[in-house]
Amino acid sequence: MKIETKYHGEVEIVNKDIWNFDKGIPGFPEEKQFVILSLPDNDIYAILQSTNTPTIGFVIVDPFLFFRDYDFEIDDATVEQLMIEKEIDVQVYSILTIQDPFEKTTANLQAPVIMNSKNNKAKQLILNDGKYQTKHLIVPHAKVKG
Incomplete structure (x- = not known):
């Protein structure tokens, strides 16, 4: 099936690549199906794109590439x-x-996206332990002005 996307224009996707967020994601409860789209010439960043709403696409990354000590428990x-x-x-x-x-x-x-590759079920999990925030610099030693 073809979908319109935020960053890639129109793309062809297959059902097996669709991730199902049964309860949507925080702030977007109606958005229940997403695909992960690679960025050209880039192995680190990708786009989590809604299959229904072209303007909803999030840049995502494996957090362990930047935060080696990142650790949390997935609740039961x-x-x-x-x-x-x-x-x-x-x-x-x-x-x-x-x-x-x-x-x-x-x-x-503070809100990692958890995905089960066995069944394509996914959820954005909100961690409430206060250890992590919503904004951690991915380039922590950069000298940022402002």
Whole structure:
């Protein structure tokens, strides 16, 4: 099927690549299906694109590439909701807030996107332990003005 996207124009997707967010994501409860689209010439960043609304696309990244000590527990309700059986089936992404200059770009570590690659179920999990915030610089040693 073809969908219109925020960053890639019209693209062809297949059903097996659709991620199902049964309860939507915070701020977008009606958006229940997304695909991950690669960025050209880039292995680090990708787009989490709504299959229904072309203007809804989030830049995502594997947070462990930037935050080696990032660690949290997935609560039992989420494990059950996503039907997670093995840790190896879990993929974790952080949504980025892209800034200009890029050195001001931040990752939301308080609300990771949890995905079960076994069944394509996904959820944005809100961590309430106070350890992480919604804005962590991904280039922590950059000298940012302003």
